[in-house]
Amino acid sequence: MKTVIISNRLPVKIIEKNNEYTFIPSEGGLATGLGDVYKTGNSIWIGWPGIEIPEERQEEVIQKLGELNLYPVFLTQEEINLYYEGFSNEILWPVFHYLVTYAHYEQTYWDCYKSVNEKFAKSAMQVLSRSDKIWIQDYQLLLLPGILREKLPNSTIGFFQHIPFPSYEIFRLIPWREELLSGLIGADLIGFHTYDDVRHFISTATRLLLVNSSSNVLNSNERQIVIEAFPMGIDYDKFSSFTTTETVQREISNFKTGKEGVKIILSIDRLDYSKGILERLRALELLLQIHPEYIGKIELFMIVVPSRDTVPQYSELREQIDQLVGNINARYRSMDWIPVNYFYRSFPIEVLSALYSSADICLVTPMRDGMNLVSKEYVASRNNNDGVLILSEMAGASKELMDALIVNPNNLGDIMEAIVIALKMPLEEQQHRMKAMRATVEKFNVNHWVNNFILKLNEVKESQKSLLTK
Ligand code: GDG
Numbered sequence: 001m002k003t004v005i006i007s008n009r010l011p012v013k014i015i016e017k018n019n020e021y022t023f024i025p026s027e028g029g030l031a032t033g034l035g036d037v038y039k040t041g042n043s044i045w046i047g048w049p050g051i052e053i054p055e056e057r058q059e060e061v062i063q064k065l066g067e068l069n070l071y072p073v074f075l076t077q078e079e080i081n082l083y084y085e086g087f088s089n090e091i092l093w094p095v096f097h098y099l100v101t102y103a104h105y106e107q108t109y110w111d112c113y114k115s116v117n118e119k120f121a122k123s124a125m126q127v128l129s130r131s132d133k134i135w136i137q138d139y140q141l142l143l144l145p146g147i148l149r150e151k152l153p154n155s156t157i158g159f160f161q162h163i164p165f166p167s168y169e170i171f172r173l174i175p176w177r178e179e180l181l182s183g184l185i186g187a188d189l190i191g192f193h194t195y196d197d198v199r200h201f202i203s204t205a206t207r208l209l210l211v212n213s214s215s216n217v218l219n220s221n222e223r224q225i226v227i228e229a230f231p232m233g234i235d236y237d238k239f240s241s242f243t244t245t246e247t248v249q250r251e252i253s254n255f256k257t258g259k260e261g262v263k264i265i266l267s268i269d270r271l272d273y274s275k276g277i278l279e280r281l282r283a284l285e286l287l288l289q290i291h292p293e294y295i296g297k298i299e300l301f302m303i304v305v306p307s308r309d310t311v312p313q314y315s316e317l318r319e320q321i322d323q324l325v326g327n328i329n330a331r332y333r334s335m336d337w338i339p340v341n342y343f344y345r346s347f348p349i350e351v352l353s354a355l356y357s358s359a360d361i362c363l364v365t366p367m368r369d370g371m372n373l374v375s376k377e378y379v380a381s382r383n384n385n386d387g388v389l390i391l392s393e394m395a396g397a398s399k400e401l402m403d404a405l406i407v408n409p410n411n412l413g414d415i416m417e418a419i420v421i422a423l424k425m426p427l428e429e430q431q432h433r434m435k436a437m438r439a440t441v442e443k444f445n446v447n448h449w450v451n452n453f454i455l456k457l458n459e460v461k462e463s464q465k466s467l468l469t470k
Contacts (some may be wrong), residue, residue: 001045001131001132001133002042002043002129002130002133002453003043003044003133003134003135004043004044004045004124004127004128004132004133004134004135005034005038005043005044005045005046005135005137005406006045006047006124006134006135006136006137006142006144006427006436007030007046007047007049007136007137007138007140008047008048008069008137008138008141009026009044009047009048010045010046010047010048010049010050010065010070010071010072011025011026011031011034011035011038011045011047011376012024012025012026012049012065012070012307012392013026013031014049014050014051014061015214016051019275020275021057021060021064021066022060023064023065023263023270024087024133024347025068025259027060030137030162031390034352034362034450036276038069038399039069039414040459042069043069044069044071044127045069045070045321046070046071046072046123046124046127047072047073048073048074048075048080048121049061049065049072049074051422052074052075052076052077052080052192053072053074054432058072058074058261059073060128062250063188069090069393071123071127071138072123072253072424073120073123073271074121074383075116076140078112078131079112079115079116079119082108082109082111082112082113082258083109083113083115083140083195083206084107084111084116085308085310085311086104086112086113087106087109087110087112087113087307088113088140089140089311090102090103090104090106090109090113090212090311091104091105091106091109091174091457092139092140092174092451093139093144093274094273094313095150095166095170095171095173095174096139096163096164096165096166096335097163097164097166097274097367097368097424098164098166098170098171098367098368099273099274099367100173100248102273102313102448103113103173103174105175105373106180107364108117110176113160114179117142117143117144117147117183117412118147120136120141120144121144121147121148121151124144124148125151125294128148128155128239130152130154130155131149132155132156133158133454133457133458134148134155134156134241135158135159135160135377135453135454135460136157136158136159136160136187137159137160137162137163137235138160138161138163139157139162139163139449140184140289141159141185142180143180143183143344144183144186144188145157145159145183145187146176146184146185147183148184148186149186150208150295151186152199156457156458156461157186157187157188157189158187158188158189158190158453158454158457159184159187159189159190159191159192160190160192160230160453161190161191161192161197162189162193162372164177164191164192164193164194164196164197164200164201164368164369164370164396165197165198165201165204166200167200167204167205168200168203168208169291170205171200171204171208172207174363175362177208178208178209179270180282181204181205181208181209182221183220185205185211185220185225187225188223188457188460188464189225189226189227189228189453189456189457189460190225190226190227190228190463191227191228191229191230192227192229192230192370192410193229193230193231193232193370193371194231194296194396194399195229195398197229197370197396198216198227198228198229199225202216202218202263203228204333205218206218210366216228218250221282223464223468224463224464224467226456226460228456230400230449230452230453230456231396231400231444231449232369232371232373232440232446232449233376233445233447233448233449234373234376234377234380234428234446235445235446236380236441236445237379237441238378239353239381240350240380240381240383242350242353242381242441243353243354243356243383243442245350245352245363245380248350248353248354248357251351251354252354252357252358253351255353255354255355255358256358257342259299260338261297261363261438262296262297262298262299263298263299263301263360264299264301264358264359264360264361265284265298265300265301265361265362265363265419266299266300266301266303266356266358266359266361266363266378267280267300267301267302267303267362267364267393268302268303268365268374269303269304269366269374270303270305270307270354271304271305271306271308271309271314271317271318271321271344272307272308272317272366273307273313273314273317273367274366274367274369275323275366275367275369276365276366276367276392276409277304277317277366278300278321278324279365279367279409279410279412279415280291280302280319280327280363280365280409280415281300281302281321281324281340282324282412283350283365283412283415283419284300284328284339284340284414284416284419285324285327285328285419286329286412286416287342287416288332288339290291290416291416291420295332295334295339296334296337298339298419298423299337299338299339299340299341299434300339300340300341300344300363301341301343301355302325302341302343303343303345303347303352303355304318304321304338304343304344305345305346306344306345306346307457318344321342323422325340325342328340329347337418345408351378353381355383356377356378356382357381357382357383359378359387360386360388360422360423361387361388361390361422361423362374362375362378362387362388362390363388363415363419364378364389364390364391364392364397364403365390365391365392365407365409365415366392366395366397366409367392367394367409367410368394368395369392369395369396369397370396371392371395371396372391372395372396372397373397374403375397375401375404377439378396379438379441379444380402380438380441382434385430385431385435385438385443386427386430386431386434387434387439388402388404388405388422388425388430388433389401389402389405389433390405390406390415390418390419390422391404391406392406392407392408392409393406393408393409394408394409394459395408398446399439400441401437401441403423403432403433403434403436403437404433404437405418405422
């Protein structure tokens with residue numbers, strides 16, 4: 001029996017150089033957390049390798065990935081446009097983040113989403129056997145549990161969604177709502193980051209599919225499906241120990257040179273309208289306007305990692321950020337000081353770690369976020385227990401990191417006030433709060449998340465079996 005992980009992307013990046021493919025393991029949280037599972041035993045990870053591979057070279061890619069316990073699903077550029085950028089990112093992503101006016105309900109997107117989920121199932125069937133444990137990841141594959149259930153009726157299927165699940169009133173807007181839910185309940189265990197997501201899912205499923213529920217269990221066609229919250233953690237040890245390495249120490253001292261007496265505020269996100277980047281900038285602008293005493297005393301380091309910029313709303317957002325940063329800097333900067341240091345690119349993890357450990361404040365203000373790992377990475381990197389985390393109450397992480405300064409991201413005054421409180425916070429209070437948050441992030445780390453999910457999946461399957469034999 002093996003564990004089979006299925007996600008949209010494989011945990012490797014493919015690089016093509018001189019007509020040769022090289023595979024580099026990616027550093028994402030999911031890859032790190034699930035790494036232990038798929039690298040051990042005869043486990044396997046199925047997903048899209050990230051670029052279009054011509055048919056004549058697919059066998060070679062299958063071979064090479066096989067050495068890493070990976071198995072590819074080959075997608076064409078058109079499928080990526082319609083299934084991934086279209087249905088997943090122009091319908092599911094905005095609706096699940098409550099930005100319903102951003103959704104484009106295109107029939108061609110839906111048709112392709114269905115056929116690509118079928119394609120994932122077809123690839124999975126090449127490597128799956130009856131007794132395998134299947135763990136499907138995220139909103140790109142909502143139909144896959146149902147398709148696999150039809151093919152392997154007694155299989156063990158877990159599903160975890162990394163983004164929020166919206167309330168019924170929002171979810172019901174989607175034209176293909178019943179089909180999506182029916183696909184999802186092909187799983188035995190469905191996990192979300194927070195209890196609120198669980199609640200929304202159960203209420204939506206019972207109302208749209210007319211299935212019964214008791215507590216966190218849905219009863220459908222004689223199969224019980226458990227819905228539960230599994231707040232995802234990070235690799236705490238990696239972030240905590242990284243800051244002491246020579247490379248990171250060098251980055252820290254480079255970074256700090258010339259910034260004596262200036263407090264650093266850090267913000268790190270993928271380019272996304274759900275992350276509240278514009279609101280964060282407006283709050284900073286408000287602060288400089290209302291509290292001019294901080295001019296020259298604070299600097300925002302804002303990293304925005306390029307993402308989905310072929311989707312129109314993302315390129316528009318990028319332009320708006322450019323403009324707002326330009327306005328703030330033009331208005332407030334002096335010859336030797338600049339309020340917003342804005343980077344539109346990604347950085348190596350060493351630089352990220354140096355920024356986490358140098359920043360006095362980490363400002364995380366998404367309008368909505370399934371969890372938000374950046375907030376946890378900041379906490380794990382604060383080995384001296386100092387620093388202040390300002391965190392949106394709309395991020396899943398706010399349910400765990402209760403010692404952060406929690407703000408409503410729509411309330412610019414609230415964010416501004418929190419920055420002032422953070423700037424004035426005595427060291428003792430910073431340490432008190434940070435210690436408590438570090439203990440939480442250390443204990444509920446990514447390994448804990450993986451083990452907990454798998455344990456529950458086994459338990460759910462066992463109890464289904466015992467119900468059948470009664
Ligand atoms: C989705 C959900 C949920 C960022 N910049 C760089 C870089 N990063 C890394 C961070 C962090 C990750 O990207 C971002 O994770 P988040 O959780 O903050 O956000 P999403 O990408 O939207 O993730 C989210 C998550 O899934 C997991 O379930 O928490 O709610 O939306 O790990 O460190 N990494 C490197 N260079 C960068 O410049 N190397």
